[in-house]
Amino acid sequence: MAKGTIVLFQNVNCEGDSAIYEDSEGTAHVSDKNFNDRTSSFIVVKGHWQLYQDANYQKAFPGVFGPGVYTPLEKYNVKNDSVSSIKCLDLSEAQKLGFKG
Secondary structure (H helix, E strand, C coil): CCCCEEEEEEEHHHEEEEEEEEHHHCCCEHHHHCCCCCCCEEEEEECEEEEEEECCCEEECCCCECCEEECCHHHHCCCCCCCCEEEEECHHHHHHCCCCC
């Protein structure tokens, strides 16, 4: 069973093409589902996620995202159409990075 699930959307307001990622897939690069630099909004269904501007978990965007709806990205200091990798974190990892959920 996955400890985290996130859905990325191509357009704001969680519209347009989407891609679902679960931490159990070991997916680090959103290009694996042809979603590199296409994210304009997202929903965290489960878990705590960090988003990165570059592949291989490089250039983390600020913040750790727990369950919720995130749109528009700029409101959360994430640059539109710039997410290249994502990572589901354990709660202890998330808290070390400032998550207060």
